Amino acid sequence: AQTVTQSQPEMSVQEAETVTLSCTYDTSESNYYLFWYKQPPSRQMILVIRQEAYKQQNATENRFSVNFQKAAKSFSLKISDSQLGDTAMYFCATKNNNDMRFGAGTRLTVKP
């Protein structure tokens, strides 16, 4: 099964600044998906952004973008113009053959 590593247990950023969360993964599959999920204190799991491994172009969703380096098996999340509502746990995940595995998460705090 695939594995996901998030090396930053906690991070903080000032409101309106930019922050990058790191993620590396390992999989033997050639066709897989990558995701970032957000979990606010409400504990609801919310999809932030997704990337299909066969697409070279980095995905972007408004203030959220990824840096996908397939050869390095790296999938970092950049949050621009951070907002207080971005405070949450962020989980990186890989999915193939209907099997989704998560990293340990990064707790992000946005400071006013």
Added chain:
Amino acid sequence: DTAVSQTPKYLVTQMGNDKSIKCEQNLGHDTMYWYKQDSKKFLKIMFSYNNKELIINETVPNRFSPKSPDKAHLNLHINSLELGDSAVYFCASSPWGRRTGELFFGEGSRLTVL
């Protein structure tokens, strides 16, 4: 309309009891999952069903038994509860197939074993 709904949302019980958590999805998905989130927030896959057939069965104690009466429902029954079973249990669903997308999660069920 709630896409993936779990009941109960909170459950407090004594060690040794048996409890169930129910999950229903109205998205028409074929695949459903149970994840366990421990106190350190780590999300671990437990089981996955595709159209009532078990397809993922991780190393989980036999006290945990999933049941899928139809593709819209996936229940989790836990026998002889232990302190270490305290966690948030998430149900999720997704469409079947290689070219699948995200998992849609329920709100989670927080189980506390005393």
